[in-house]
Amino acid sequence: MRVRTRIGTLIAALPMVAATLATPATAAPRADFKWVALGDAYTAGLIDATGPEVIEGTGRDGCGRTAGSYPEVLRPRFADRFELVNVSCAGATVANVMSEWQEPQGRNLPFFGVFDPDHPFGAVPPQIEAVTEDVDLVTVGVGGNTLGFIEFMYACVVIGQWAAPNEDAPCSQHFTTGWDGVxxxxxxxxxxxxxxxxxxxxxxxxxxxxxxxxxxxxxxxxLDPRGCDHGLTPEGIRDFATVTYPDLAWLRTDVLQRLNQLIADQAALNGSLYVDVQAITEGHDVCQPESRRWVEGIADSVGRWSLVRPNAAAHAAVADVIEALLLAGES
Incomplete structure (x- = not known):
């Protein structure tokens, strides 16, 4: 798929940019291209394992954009060419991107006894308001909250407490039968x-x-969830706590893989590029040793609540792929 003309112009200009960076500048470089980043926590970062929060303007807005998230990792790499407008927000749905105002929660997790000192936050407008006619690049990472992935995960943890971890699949049954109007x-x-x-x-x-x-x-x-630690032990909580192994297999194949396929299909149908983050991060899942883990579990390796979100290593890998995608584009 051909990358649009103005992005191609950027790519053609990269050697010149490198030369400019190698010589002293007498004035601040001007960003010639505009990039808008849309998305949920998997774009924004949110968790401690993605670095400190990036605070702009008058203070925190509760969206949890962090320095280690892929938009912010890429910001300095193309700082002299791109003006980045990052409006991604943890908890965002497709509706929050398109038309609905969102009430960000920051790091407020009362269920776990964690309270954000700045909560409640003011509502933020639909992210698409940042997309204007002069924008050259839009990245969008959203859909999981609309599907209800976090809802699935919470339910699987709760229901799994009373299930046989190696045999039962109470969560998949709950979300596939339509019982009780679910x-x-x-x-x-x-x-x-x-x-x-x-x-x-x-x-x-x-x-x-x-x-x-x-x-x-x-x-x-x-691929084989039986390697994950199970239970309400520190080791189990660093993985998926009490989610049963059959339910983990169901979440991988029937929820996450289908979600990614849906995004890939819609991108192809609507003239967009697609970044296959699942392929990039395969083998770096929640249940890997810390040195290979790019996604944190219910809690991270030092016990901070993460609720199954990517860490800085995953964001860095995504940033590299997006950069390579732009470099490989044609005008």
Whole structure:
């Protein structure tokens, strides 16, 4: 797929940029291209394992954008060419990108006895308001909250406490039967596909010359989840606590893989590029040793609540792929 003309111009200019960086400058360089980053916590960063929070303007807005998130990792690399507008926000849904105001929660986790001193935060506008006609690049990483992945994870932890960890799959049964009016995964994916496609088309309409990159979700769960620690021990909480092994297998294949395939399909249908974060992060899931772990579990390696989100290593890998994608593009 051909990257749009203005991005191609940027790529052609990179050797000149490198030469400029090697010589003293008499004036601050001007950013010729505009990049808008949209997304949820998997874009924003949020957790401690992605570095300190980036605070702009008058103070924290509760969205949890951190220095180790992939937009902020890329900001200095193209600082003289791109003006980055990062409006990603932890907890965002497709609706929060498109049309609905969001009430960010920051790091407020009352269920776990963690209270953000700045909570409550003011509502933030739909992220798409940052996308204007002059934008050259839009990255968007969203969909998991609309599907309900965190809802699934919470439910699997709670229900799994009373299940046989090697045999039972109470969570998958809960979300696939439609019992008690609970929307099934199939129903949710069907609705999400329509919303996601409409979002990409709206971004294209608002920024017709922009390159749009849809960013998927990481490999959170290993191919064989039986290697994960189970239970409410420190080791178990660093993985998936009381989620049973059959439910972990279901979450990997029937939820996360299908979510990523949906994003890839919608990107292809709507003239967007796709970053396959699952492929990038395979073998670096929650249950790997700390040296190879790119996604934190319920808690991170030092016991801070992470609630299954990528750490700085995962964001750095995604940043490298996005950079390579731009460098490989054609004008």
């Amino acid at each position: 929307p099934t995964v199939d129903d949710r994916l069907s609705a999400l596909g329509e919303e996601y496609g409409e979002m990409l088309r709206t971004i294209r309409a608002m920024a017709p010359t922009a390159t749009v990159i849809a960013v998927g979700y990481p490999a959170i769960i290993p």
